[in-house]
Amino acid sequence: MKMTRNFLPEQYRQTGALEINHSYLQDQFADHELIWEKIREVVKRGDFTLGSEVDKVETEFAKLNNTRHAIGVGSGTDALFLSLKALGIDKGDEVITTPYTFYATIGAIVTAGAKPVFADVGEDYNIDPCEIERKISPNTKAIMPVHWSGKPCEMDAIEAIASKHGLAIVGDACHAIKATYKGRQAGELGTFACFSFHPLKNLNVWGDGGMIATNSDEMANKLRLLRNHGLAGRDECRLFAYNSRLDTIQAVVALHMLEKIGHITKSRIAHSNYFDECLRDIPQITVPHREADVVQVYHLYMVRCERRDELQRYLVAHGVDAKVHYPVPMHLQPAAAFLGHKPGDFPVTETIAAQALSLPVHEFITREQQDRVVALIKAFYG
Numbered sequence: 001m002k003m004t005r006n007f008l009p010e011q012y013r014q015t016g017a018l019e020i021n022h023s024y025l026q027d028q029f030a031d032h033e034l035i036w037e038k039i040r041e042v043v044k045r046g047d048f049t050l051g052s053e054v055d056k057v058e059t060e061f062a063k064l065n066n067t068r069h070a071i072g073v074g075s076g077t078d079a080l081f082l083s084l085k086a087l088g089i090d091k092g093d094e095v096i097t098t099p100y101t102f103y104a105t106i107g108a109i110v111t112a113g114a115k116p117v118f119a120d121v122g123e124d125y126n127i128d129p130c131e132i133e134r135k136i137s138p139n140t141k142a143i144m145p146v147h148w149s150g151k152p153c154e155m156d157a158i159e160a161i162a163s164k165h166g167l168a169i170v171g172d173a174c175h176a177i178k179a180t181y182k183g184r185q186a187g188e189l190g191t192f193a194c195f196s197f198h199p200l201k202n203l204n205v206w207g208d209g210g211m212i213a214t215n216s217d218e219m220a221n222k223l224r225l226l227r228n229h230g231l232a233g234r235d236e237c238r239l240f241a242y243n244s245r246l247d248t249i250q251a252v253v254a255l256h257m258l259e260k261i262g263h264i265t266k267s268r269i270a271h272s273n274y275f276d277e278c279l280r281d282i283p284q285i286t287v288p289h290r291e292a293d294v295v296q297v298y299h300l301y302m303v304r305c306e307r308r309d310e311l312q313r314y315l316v317a318h319g320v321d322a323k324v325h326y327p328v329p330m331h332l333q334p335a336a337a338f339l340g341h342k343p344g345d346f347p348v349t350e351t352i353a354a355q356a357l358s359l360p361v362h363e364f365i366t367r368e369q370q371d372r373v374v375a376l377i378k379a380f381y382g
């Protein structure tokens with residue numbers, strides 16, 4: 001059957017307005033007929049709730065991450081929320097995290113009932129461990145480091161702080177599938193590591209999905225209850241809980257994508273290395289320091305730029321989908337007003353939010369397209 005470019009929902013379709021796009025879903029799912037075949041099997045079996053595809057993807061995901069368990073849930077946000085709930089986090093508790101993240105990190109903490117306490121980031125855009133220690137109070141229950149853009153945080157230091165103060169670590173690994181820190185997979189970092197399968201993530205499905213990796217048998221059992229109404233069996237409810245199962249149809253897509261994630265990761269890294277090489281010598285651009293003992297998987301490729309907003313507009317006008325992730329940090333969002341922060345509270349975060357620009361590095365970008373982006377940036381700065 002001929003592939004149509006319009007099988008995806010409206011918001012994920014390429015508009016054709018930009019030639020070098022962040023969105024690449026039509027190409028990525030060009031083999032969608034293979035997935036439909038597998039979905040048809042599920043439909044024939046009527047195996048829609050958890051079932052064998054969810055079991056399989058959990059087993060494969062745990063294997064990939066060297067963890068004892070992987071628990072499929074409804075989204076990356078639910079992965080974070082349910083991990084906090086598995087720890088018993090509730091009203092009056094505090095969770096230390098970064099103000100330089102996506103809204104869902106903070107949303108999970110707030111909807112779990114806890115107070116987000118921000119610690120500023122370092123020059124690598126990730127939470128600064130020295131800042132974490134200064135924010136610990138008698139109410140602190142957990143640290144939520146975000147492996148932003150697919151770069152693992154400084155986990156040796158964060159784990160030392162957590163063990164000194166008896167805190168759990170709920171890692172936001174939504175950008176970080178296949179990232180490694182000193183040889184350890186992203187899933188092995190923290191009490192829990194939470195992943196997203198959102199359509200724009202490195203491993204993506206046809207809607208929402210998420211996964212929690214953990215080595216704790218106790219926490220894994222609790223999470224399996226929490227995601228499925230607290231059911232230990234059809235007629236036994238151990239605790240009243242949530243409905244956040246990984247959808248079986250999405251599990252089929254995730255299994256398909258797990259076969260490709262090695263290639264996706266390698267090409268994102270190769271394209272990012274090429275941008276690093278080309279952009280490093282432009283004086284108005286700051287390429288972050290890259291560390292030898294981490295594998296960064298570049299869910300986002302970000303650099304800091306002088307006159308960032310003007311450069312973004314220039315690139316977009318020339319067909320390049322340059323994006324800002326995100327211009328207003330969490331502590332300055334209207335939703336965070338109850339925390340009483342003001343501009344200047346987290347200076348490194350605010351500087352990065354004002355200067356960082358993301359360039360497309362997905363697996364379908366070509367060397368010619370990357371050269372064009374670099375030439376445009378050079379032309380912009382004259």
Ligand SMILES: Cc1ncc(COP(=O)(O)O)c(C=O)c1O
Pocket residue numbers: 075076077078101102104105146172174175195196197198208209210
């Ligand atoms: C850093 C971060 N955390 C959490 C999430 C939430 O993931 P999901 O969209 O699957 O709920 C996202 C998603 O965009 C994210 O970027």
